[in-house]
Amino acid sequence: MSEHVEPSPDQETSRELPARIVIPPIKGEMVHLRPATVEDLPRLDELDAYYNASRITGKDAQAERAVVHTWVRRSVAWANGQAASESGVGDPESRRTIAWAVLTDSDHDDDGKVDAEATDNVIGMVFLIDVDGWARSARIQVLLGKDYRGRGYSRDMMPRVMTYGFAPEPAGLGMHRIWVAVPEKNTRSLSVYQSLGFVKTGSSRDALWDAENSRYQDLIVLDTLFDEYDPIRSLDAFGMHVIEDNPGMREALAMREHSVAIKQRQSDDRRKDDAATTADDARREAYEKIGVTPASADVADATNGSGTTQADTTNDETSNWPYGQSERKSSKNAWWRNLGLNRKRDTEED
Incomplete structure (x- = not known):
């Protein structure tokens, strides 16, 4: 709800x-x-x-x-x-x-x-x-x-x-x-x-x-x-x-375009995070092969040297267009993502 x-x-x-x-x-x-x-x-x-x-x-x-x-x-x-x-x-x-x-x-x-x-x-x-x-x-x-x-x-x-x-x-x-x-x-x-x-x-x-x-x-x-x-x-x-x-159609088109832009930026951020995680894993594996455990370096990288984790710095922009509201406290998802199938909703499934 x-x-x-x-x-x-x-x-x-x-x-x-x-x-x-x-x-x-x-x-x-x-x-x-x-x-x-x-x-x-x-x-x-x-x-x-x-x-x-x-x-x-x-x-x-x-x-x-x-x-x-x-x-x-x-x-x-x-x-x-x-x-x-x-x-x-x-x-x-x-x-x-x-x-x-x-x-x-x-x-x-x-x-x-x-x-x-x-x-x-x-x-x-x-x-x-x-x-x-x-x-x-x-x-x-x-x-x-x-x-x-x-x-x-x-x-x-x-x-x-x-x-x-x-x-x-x-x-x-x-x-x-x-x-x-x-x-x-x-x-x-x-x-x-x-x-x-x-x-x-x-x-x-x-x-x-x-x-x-x-x-x-x-x-x-x-x-x-x-x-x-x-x-x-x-x-x-x-x-x-x-x-x-x-x-109402021009407003819908404008809001949808804004939503798509927000989602694209969030997707880009996720790809960057995934790439950084892959690089960290590769570096850690390389250190392990030579018997070194760079714990301090890992902590510094994970916190960006400031005590703030990468997850905390992820782009969390919000949108006026409802389909871009990742922060919405609801169990509902915009139906058009899958044409109304398999939607999470607090109701009985059809």
């Missing part, structure tokens, strides 16, 4: 979400996102976006439709500078929601027409829900029309939305944690989230009703943290390219 640090008064003030937010457009290779509007809601019905909701989210279609309408209205209210209570669907905890409409210009059937022309190119929505300024936490969820599932759209949009969510203010939301909740039978979504670096943190037993099989099922909770998520590598994992104009 991360080391707990009490926030300063300035930090506490900064944890309040802004009264108004400008929801940025986000570009992808297959889709692009714009702020969702109330006028987009009927399009979701045309797309049959609530089809098989019980399998995807664990809710029935009617409940899913109602909650999506609530999310969009909360998002519009925040963009208009209205308080949570003024959205008509207020949240007693004053948490916020951001909703984007997902649009595509694709023509998969090569008939010369955009696939989603009938719905003004809208094929679904993506949300950051329960945006909690105090805990710096948000939940992500994707909703796609029935005919647009399984085509890789989620893999294109989700890393870019998460980059915005994690990016420090004002480039992004400055979240510390992004999480998801997925029914156990929705194995496709579970695979996508785990490929993005989400880690299973627990499950709510029998939390959902599986209407298809007339039985209860577990709700799986997964999350990823700011210092675990690499936006560039997550795009690479899905064969997507970096789009520098997207919110």
Whole structure:
């Protein structure tokens, strides 16, 4: 677990979400996102976006439709500078929601027409829900029309939305944690989230009703943290390219470059230490062959003549980029080093 640090008064003030937010457009290779509007809601019905909701989210279609309408209205209210209570669907905890409409210009059937022309190119929505300024936490969820599932759209949009969510203010939301909740039978979504670096943190037993099989099922909770998520590598994992104009991406590239430089210097220091150790071993072996034990010389070399060991003088620079924080008191490692496999975490292995 991360080391707990009490926030300063300035930090506490900064944890309040802004009264108004400008929801940025986000570009992808297959889709692009714009702020969702109330006028987009009927399009979701045309797309049959609530089809098989019980399998995807664990809710029935009617409940899913109602909650999506609530999310969009909360998002519009925040963009208009209205308080949570003024959205008509207020949240007693004053948490916020951001909703984007997902649009595509694709023509998969090569008939010369955009696939989603009938719905003004809208094929679904993506949300950051329960945006909690105090805990710096948000939940992500994707909703796609029935005919647009399984085509890789989620893999294109989700890393870019998460980059915005994690990016420090004002480039992004400055979240510390992004999480998801997925029914156990929705194995496709579970695979996508785990490929993005989400880690299973627990499950709510029998939390959902599986209407298809007339039985209860577990709700799986997964999350990823700011210092675990690499936006560039997550795009690479899905064969997507970096789009520098997207919110938070320039900051991510700059921080990653800084992290790489720090790691390179630390690697150079380790190589120098290894070379010095090899030289000392060779000299000691040579003395032993002639029956001499240069104990005093060894002590002097080991302490650099000043009582300070080589280990004490090793470069211990730190970085603002989380992947370079060797001093972090945590059991977590940045997932991109091995694409999320074999990570040390205080949770049950998947």
